[in-house]
Amino acid sequence: MKIMLVDDETLVLNQIRRMLSGYPGISVVGSFGNAREAIRQMPDLQPDVVFFDIHLPELSGIQAVELAQEACPGTDIVFVTAYSEYAVQAFELNAVDYLLKPLHQARLDQTIKRLMQKRMHKHEDMHSTAPSRILCFRSLRLQSSGRSPEIPKWRTAKTQALFAYLLHQRGKIVFKETLLELLWPELNVKQAANQLYTSIYHIRQCLKQMGIDAPIQNMTIQEGYILDTSRIRIDVDEWENGLRQLSGVNLTDSHSELRRLLSLYEGDYLQEIGYGWVEDERERLRKLWYLNARSLARFYEKAMMQEEALAMYERIQDVDPYNEEDGLALMKLYTASGRHKEAEKHYHKLDHLFSNELRIGLTDKLVDWFEHARKKLPPLAQ
Template structure:
C-alpha cells in the first residue's frame, strides 16, 4: 500500500512516517508540506492512501481532498488534525478515518486495519468483475466474462496508443525513452515526461474503472514500464495457441475446431487503429490466418465437403481477391456444384479486378481452364 503524507509541520510528517514504518506492506512514497504540490505529484506517485492535515496554508485539507479525489478517483483519505469539529465534513468526503493529534500507535493500528480491509474488498470487487478477455482483432475492446464487449473511453488518443503499445509488448519492459520518442517527439524531455506520467495515471484509472486486472509495473531501476497481463485473457494469444493445437493433430477430428478458430478472426490486428509499429505483427497474424484457411479449404475440397470448401474459398477471396489459385479453386467448385452463373460472374469479376487494379490480364492457366469449361458446361444461362 502506497501512502502520501500532507502536513505543514515537518515534525508531524516525521512522526507519521516513523509510526508507519512499523507496518509490513506499507510504503510512504511522498511527504509534502504543500497540498497543491502533493496533488500535482499524484499521477507520478500513484498513491493508494493520503494522510491529510485539515489546517494547511493556502489550501485547506477539506478543499485539497476534493481536488485530490477529482484528480485521482478511488484514493483513500485519512484526516490528521488537532481539532475534532471537522469530523462530519471529513466523513462526508468518505474519509476512511479521522485521527487526532498527537497520534498514538494503538489508534493508528485501527486505521491501518480499516485501510487493509477496504483494500481487500476493492480487490474482491475487481476480481469478481474482471473481464475475461482483451480483444485485439479489428479494434481494442474489453469483454467481461459471459458479457458483451466494451470499448474503453480514453482521455486522449495518445493515452489509447500508449496502452495499446504496452499491450503489444505485454510482459516486456518498455524503456521510458522509447515511449517519449514514440508519442511526444515534439516536446522537450520535461514536458514529454509529464505527459507520460499523466497518461499512465489515466490508463490505470480507466483499467480500474472497467475492472481490468492488468497492472502497469513501474520499473524504476530499468527506467521503464511493463503491462502485466498474466491474470487476463488475450484473444490473439488464445487464437494462436488454438491454431497450433488444432492443426497439429488429425484434420478429420479437428477441422470443425479449426474452422471455428478461423471464424474468430474478425479483422486484422488493431486494424481500425492503424498504428505503424503494429504492422509486422498485423501481417504475421494475417498470414497465419491465410495459411490455415487455405489448408482447411484444400482439406474440405479433397474430402468432398464442397459446401464447407466453398465457404472457405469465398472468404479467402474476400480477404485476398488477387490470389489466382484461390480464385480458380472457387470457380471450379462453383462449376462442380452446378452454380455455373456464379462461376462465370466470379471469373469476370477477377478479370476486371486484374485489368483495372493491376493493369495485367488474368493468368493463362485460369483463362485456359475457363475457356475449356465454357465449351463443355452451360456457364451462361
Template sequence: MRVILVDDERLALLQLTKMLEKMGGIDVVGTYLNPIEAIEWIGELRPDAVFLDIHMPGIDGLKMAVQIQENCPAIQIVFVTAFDQYAVQAFDLNALDYVMKPLHMDRLGRAVQRLQDRVRGDVNVTVSSSPQSVLIRCLKTLQFEMPGQKSERLKWRTSKAQELFVYLLHHRGRVIARDELLELLWPDFEERRAAAQLYTTIYQIRQSLQRNEVGSVTINSGSLTDGYSLDTSTVRIDTEEWEHQLKQLDSPEQHTIDKHESLFNQYTGDYLSDYDYLWAEHERERLRRLWLHHAQNMIRFYTRQGMHSEAIRINLKIQQLNPVFEESYFSLMKLYDLSHHNAAVEEQYMLLTETLKRELDSRPDDRVAQWYQGWKSEGLVYNR
C-alpha cells in the same frame, strides 16, 4: 526450441551451430548446405525457426523464406547474412530478425531472445488460461472480457493513452525505453514536454484500468532502465490462445473438423485491424498468414470429401476478411465450375479483376487468367 540452419558455407554452419548450442535452450535439429534439401525436410522436422543465409546457389534465402511461409507459416525466419542491402526485403517477408555476419554473441543472443519470447508465448498460454481470468481481445479491435460478461471496449482519456497501452500490450513482458515511447507518440515535442505527456498518459491508463476493474493488468516502471512494461501474466490474450490451439491440431480430418471450424470462426478479423498502427503490421501479417494457411487446409479437406458448399463457405469468409487474397477467387472459380455454376465462375473472375484494379492497381495472375480464358473458350472442367 527446435531450429534448423541453412547456409552454403560449411564453416559458417559450424560456427553458428556452436554459438547457438552455447546459449542453451536451442536444439539444432538440422544443418543444410543445400536449401532445396532443407525445404524438403522442414515439413518432417517441424522446427520452431530457421536461421537462413541469403546468398546461396539454386534458390536464394529470400525466395526460400517465401516457400517456407507459404507451407509452414508458423515457422519463424531469422536471416543471417553478410549483406545489409536486403534488410527491407527481409522484413517485408515478416522475418523475425536480420543478423549481420561476422556473428557476435551479444547480437545473436538478442535474436535468440526475441525468438524465445515469440515461441514461449505459446507455452505461457497454459499458465494464464483459466476461464476465470480477464480475456483481452486483439483480433479486429481491442476489447476486455471479464469472467461471465460480454466483451467491451475501454474508454480511454485520449487516443494517445489507447495507443500507448496497446503498444505496451504488443510488447508485453518487455521494458520499453522511455525514449522509444517519446519518439513513437510525441516525435515533434520538445523532450521535457514530451516526457510530461508520457507520465500523464501512464497515469491515465492506470486509472482507466482500475476504474474498469482490470487491475490484473499492471504497468511497471523499469527498475534498471528508464522505461515501462506491461504485466499480463494473470490474464488471457485471444491471439495467444488461438495460435496455441491451432498449433496443437494436425491436418483436418473427419474426427477433428469441428475443432478446425471453431478455430476458423474465432478469427473475427486481423490483429488490431480497427487501428492504423504501422508498428502492428508485422504481427498482423504473421497471424493473417497463419489463418489463411489454416483456411486453405480446410478447403482442401472439404474439396477432397466432395463437400463443395463447405469449401465455398470458407472461401467466401476469406474474401470478406481479406478481399485481395487472389487464391480465394481462384478456388471459388474452380469449385463453381465443378458445380456447373457458370455464372458464378464469371462473377468471381470479374470481382477479382475489379478488386485488384481498385485496391492494388493490378491484374489477375497469369495462371488465373489463363485458366479462365481456357474455361471460357473450351467449356471444360479445369479443376487443376
C-alpha cells in the same frame, strides 16, 4: 476505509483529519507534508484512498499520482486544490473526486459517498470468478467478470496506442525514452514526460475500473514499464496456442476445431492502431490464419464437402482477394455446385480488381478457364 493525507499546509491536514473523524468506518493512516515521504510509506500503510494536494512542492500532482499508483496499485485518488482550473485536470487523470479549498463538510459528504459506492462495486467484482480477457483481433477490447467485451474510453488516441504498445511488448521492459520518441516526438522531453505520466495513470485507472488485473509496473532503475498480463487471458495468445495444439493432428479428426479457431479471427491484429511497429506481428498472424484456412479449404475440397469448402474459400478471398489460385478454386466450386451466376460474378470482380487496382490483367490460366467454362456451360454467360 483507510485514508492517507498529503498536503504541504499543516492547517489543511488538520482540518481534513478533523472532518473525516466524523465518518464511521474511516481511519486516517497517515498525514504528510511531503509527497515523496508519503509515497515511501504507502507500501507499509496500504491506504485505500489518498487525498493529494495537486500543487505540491518538488513533485507535480501528475508525477506524485503516477508514483503513488506504482507504490500501492489500486489506491483511489482525491485531489485537494485551491484552484478551480485543476478540477478539470483531476478528472482527466481519473481521480475519484476533487475538493476545493476552503473545504466544506457537505462537499466532503459527496466525496465519501462516491468513494463508498466505488468500493462496493469493487467488492462485487472481486466475487466474480470469470477470468478477464483482452481482445486484440479487429478492435482492442477489454472483457471482465463475465461481461461482454467493451471498447475502453481512452482519454486520447495516444493513450490507446501506449496501452497497445505495452500490451504488444507484454512481459518485457519498455523504456520511457522509447515511449517518448514513439508517441510524442514533437514535444520537448519535459512536456512528453508529463503526457506519458498522465497516460500511464489513465490506463491504470481504466484497467482498474473495468476489472482487468494487468498491472503496469514501474521499473525505476531501468526507467521503464512492464505490463504484467500473467493473470488474464489474451485472445491472440489463446488462438495461436490452439493452432499449435492442432499442429500435426490429422484434419479428419480436427477439422471442426480448426474451423472454430479460424472463425475467431474477427479481423487483423490491433487493426485500428496505425503505428508501424504493429505491422510485422499483424502480417505474421494474418499469414498464419491464411495458411491454416487454405489447408482446411483444400481438405474440404478433397473430402467432397462442397459447402464447407465454398465457405472457406469465400472467407479466404475476403481476406486475400488478390490470390488468383484461390479465386479459381472458388469459381470451380461454384460451377461444380451449379452456381454459375456466382462464378461469373466473381470472375468479373477479380478482373475489375486486377485491372483497376493492380493495373495488370488476369493470368492466362484464369482467363482460359473462364472462356472454356462459358462455352461448356452456357448458363454461366446468361
